[in-house]
Amino acid sequence: MPKITRDQVRVPADVMPDMRDTYVENYMKATRGTGRLMLFACDQKVEHLNKDFYGEGIDIADAEPEHLFKIGDEGVCGVLAGQRGLVAQYANDYPEINYLIKMNSKTNLVGVKQDDPYSPQLTDLDAVLAMRDAGVNIVGLGYTIYLGSEYEATMMSEAGELIAQAHANGLLVVLWIYPRGKAVTAEKDPDLIAGAAGVALCLGADFVKVNPPKPEDGRTPAEALKVAAMAAGRTGLVCAGGSTVDAETFLTQLHDQIHVGGACGNATGRNIHQRSLDEAVRLTKAISAITLADYSVADALAVFNGEKDFSLEMI
Numbered sequence: 001m002p003k004i005t006r007d008q009v010r011v012p013a014d015v016m017p018d019m020r021d022t023y024v025e026n027y028m029k030a031t032r033g034t035g036r037l038m039l040f041a042c043d044q045k046v047e048h049l050n051k052d053f054y055g056e057g058i059d060i061a062d063a064e065p066e067h068l069f070k071i072g073d074e075g076v077c078g079v080l081a082g083q084r085g086l087v088a089q090y091a092n093d094y095p096e097i098n099y100l101i102k103m104n105s106k107t108n109l110v111g112v113k114q115d116d117p118y119s120p121q122l123t124d125l126d127a128v129l130a131m132r133d134a135g136v137n138i139v140g141l142g143y144t145i146y147l148g149s150e151y152e153a154t155m156m157s158e159a160g161e162l163i164a165q166a167h168a169n170g171l172l173v174v175l176w177i178y179p180r181g182k183a184v185t186a187e188k189d190p191d192l193i194a195g196a197a198g199v200a201l202c203l204g205a206d207f208v209k210v211n212p213p214k215p216e217d218g219r220t221p222a223e224a225l226k227v228a229a230m231a232a233g234r235t236g237l238v239c240a241g242g243s244t245v246d247a248e249t250f251l252t253q254l255h256d257q258i259h260v261g262g263a264c265g266n267a268t269g270r271n272i273h274q275r276s277l278d279e280a281v282r283l284t285k286a287i288s289a290i291t292l293a294d295y296s297v298a299d300a301l302a303v304f305n306g307e308k309d310f311s312l313e314m315i
Contacts (some may be wrong), residue, residue, distance in 0.1 A: 002034045002294065003315070009035075010234060012204060014167040022170030024064060026139040027206070029098050030078045030172055031265075031292075032315055036258075037207050037238055038291045039074075039100065039174065040070040040284065041269030042082040043142070046105035049105040052270055057244070059276045066090060070277055072097045075284030076312055078265070078292075081142050081174070084123045084131070091136045100140040101128050103162060104155075118151035120146045121158050125165050140172030140206070147196055149181035156203065163204045174238075174267075175205040188214040190224040197232035207236040209267040212257065221253075223232050225261030238262030241271045247283060247304045248297070255290050255297045285310040 006024050017025045031037055044052045045065065054063045061067045069090045072080040079100040080087075087099050095142040106119040121143075132138040143162055145155045163173045177196040179187050186192065190213035200208030229237045239257050241250070250271050257263040266287060272280050286304035289295035292315050295303070302308035 002292070003037055004028075004031075004035045005034060010146070012167055012206075014164055014204060015167050015170065017135050019168065019170035023167070023172070027168060029137075030100070030139045032078055032288075032312060034292045034315065035236075035264070036078075036291050037174070037265035037267075038076070038078040038284075038288050039207075039209070039265065039267040040068075040072055040077040040080045041119030041209075041241070041267050041273060042072075042080055042086070042273065043102040043105060044211045044269055045086065045126060046083060046107060048108055052274070056293060058274045061113070061277055061278075062274050067277065067280075068273055069094045069097065071273060071284060073292050074277070075272075075281040076288040076292075076310065077284050078288075079139060081267075084128060085134065087138075088131060093130075095135070095137060097137065098139045099137055100172070101131075102142040102144075103128075104143055104158070105292055112181060116149040116151060116183075117146040118149060119155065121162070125162065125169070129169060139165050139169070140174060142174045142176060142209075144176040144178070145199070146178055146180040147199065148179045150183075150186035152181075156199070159205075160203050161234070167204065172206045173204070174205065174207040174209060175200045176209045176240075176267075178211060186214075187211065190215050190219075190227060194228040194231040197228040197235065198235050201231070201233045201235040203222055205235050207238055207264065208232055209240055212239045212242070212253070220256070220260070222256035222260035225257055225263060228261030229264075234267065237262070238265040238267045239263055241266060244271050246272050247286065248301055250283075251286055251290060251300050252297050254287060255300070258290065282306060288315075
């Protein structure tokens with residue numbers, strides 16, 4: 001079981017001395033004292049509009065945004081990631097959740113054929129710090145960069161400055177980095193995914209969320225991911241969960257990403273929130289059992305099926 005102590009947390013040099021304890025506290029909260037991240041991604045209401053929350057194959061509970069917070073409250077996860085306004089509307093009713101504020105977002109209405117992607121920052125850090133000072137349990141920030149977009153320089157500049165400011169205030173930062181734009185012919189090319197991981201390290205991110213690579217040389221995706229995990233260095237690499245699949249397939253992929261690919265956790269949205277509350281909560285526990293406690297796929301599946309228990313106290 002990958003438990004760590006406070007003195008084992010590597011604190012970046014851009015964290016100010018008077019904020020080191022705050023950073024360590026936030027790191028321990030976000031990783032549940034393991035050094036691994038279970039990120040519940042709830043930012044898709046902007047990214048994918050409503051099609052991820054209502055329609056065929058999606059439980060009707062997902063049509064109500066509070067469903068996300070009920071899952072985060074009753075389930076087991078490290079952080080719930082969402083835009084500042086979304087968190088502001090519900091955080092007072094769910095004060096125990098660890099929140100990560102997604103600082104930029106864009107819809108999917110403008111396609112790459114029309115214009116290269118650019119995700120603008122939606123709010124400044126002061127507004128987030130004001131929420132934290134008011135008592136909202138904010139432990140970190142998130143930011144998306146589209147490598148290969150003609151606007152990548154702007155996004156990298158915004159992200160670099162944001163990371164410096166966030167660290168100075170004791171907050172963690174997770175970068176979402178996806179190669180995307182007219183210059184990118186294969187978004188999930190293993191070399192590009194590894195390159196994205198290296199960019200996150202150079203910008204100073206604590207974790208980077210990438211898409212699982214799609215190798216064409218006979219390697220499995222988890223084997224190809226190992227190169228990206230190495231490129232990330234001290235920036236923990238986590239994989240996006242993608243579209244909803246059956247629980248056993250998802251848990252097997254996650255187990256391989258961590259134990260073969262060297263990932264430091266997961267970042268999962270649709271695979272969790274598109275289910276009923278009961279099923280979604282059980283899946284967060286199964287995912288966390290693998291991510292935070294090194295359960296086997298069989299044992300994690302037993303957690304999902306309600307045959308085995310898992311809670312934060314068991315980590």
